[in-house]
Amino acid sequence: MNLVSRSERLTGRIFLIALALVTLLPFVSMLSAALQPRGTVPTGLTWPADPQWGNFVDAFTAANMGALLRSSLIIVAGVVPIAVVIATMAGFGLGHLGVPGGRFAFALLLLGLTLPFEAVVTPLYYQMRDLGLLNTRWAIILPLIGLYMPFAVYWMRAHFITVPRELSEAARVDGSSTWQLFWRVQVPLARPAIASLTILLFLWTWNQFLLAIVLVDDATKRTMAGALGAFQGQWGTDLVLLCAGSLLILTPTLIVFLIFQRQFIKALIQGSLKG
Known part of the structure; x- marks a missing residue:
């Protein structure tokens, strides 16, 4: 039995198309502005008769994008693997093992979810200063690992709490230790x-953006988004070059999301079904 009428499907498609157009409009506007001749002031959404694709090369050189790309990759490599491993282990302990004090620890994590980055910037600045880490990439890496933990542990706990305990009991019967249970049974499922x-x-x-500009003065040691502040200060009057540089900074994140969107949506669907 078809529970959705033809008019409802049509309305849904129209709404999604309109939402997609509204979402893409700012990027199209930035692209059209970035292709205008240097020295002009872009007005409205007008496609240039002679697109200046060389503006992207100029922006890449002016912003020293090669160094920024390297710095961003170093910071990502320092934050993401460590945060994911710690969150996965913590989520397994809180969601599946039922460790003593787990409810109290989980309540603290939920409290951490309500803490905005802006509220801890000043304490982090003085802490990084006392540790001698200001103006280094560690000043970004270490705080981000800690700030990501509440959400990351909550995310992984939500998965592990739905895994049937019969799987763990069967693995225990086969002689698996807790470590083997985690790596050989639970991690593949997660x-x-x-x-x-x-x-x-x-x-x-x-x-x-925020931690990068507050804790690191050297733009070449920031993330690419953080370096945008220095780039804007230097080329703020050249709107064409600024738009080209902004698009270059946004491109890697769009590529990553487009490549891995299937896995991301799959995880969201599985989580909603299990919940």
């Missing part, structure tokens, strides 16, 4: 949740 968490942490780390 791959969709781990993959989606990895994508989220990558996007958040790559686009991290």
Whole structure:
């Protein structure tokens, strides 16, 4: 029996198309502005008669994108794997093992979810200063790992709490230790949740702006999004070059999401079905 009428399907499609157009409009506007001749002031959404694709090359060189790309990759490599491993182990302990004090620890994590980054920037600045880590990539990596933990552990706990305990009991009967149970049984089952968490942490780390500009003065040691502040200050009057640089900074995150969107959506669907 068809529970959705033809008019409802048509309305839904029209709504999705309109939503997609509204979402893409700012990017199309930035692209059209980035292709205008240098020295002009882009007005409205007008496609240039002679697109200046060389503006992207100029922006890449002016912003030293090669160094920024390397710095962002180093920061992502320092944050994401460590955060995912710790969150997976903590989520397994809180969601499946039922460790003593787990409810209290989980309540603290939920409290951490309500804490915005802006509220801890000042304490982090003085802490990084006392540790001698200001103006280093560690000043971004270490705080981000800690700040991501509440959400990351919550995400992984939500998966492990739905795994049937019969699987663990069968593994125990076969002589598996807790460590073997975790790596050989639970982690393979958690791959969709781990993959989606990895994508989220990558996007958040790559686009991290606030901590990068507060804790690191050297633009070449920031994330690409953080370096956008220095780029804007230097080329703020050249709107064409600024739009081209902004698109270059956004491109890696869009590519990553488009490549791994299936895994991300799969994990969200599995989580909703299990919940």
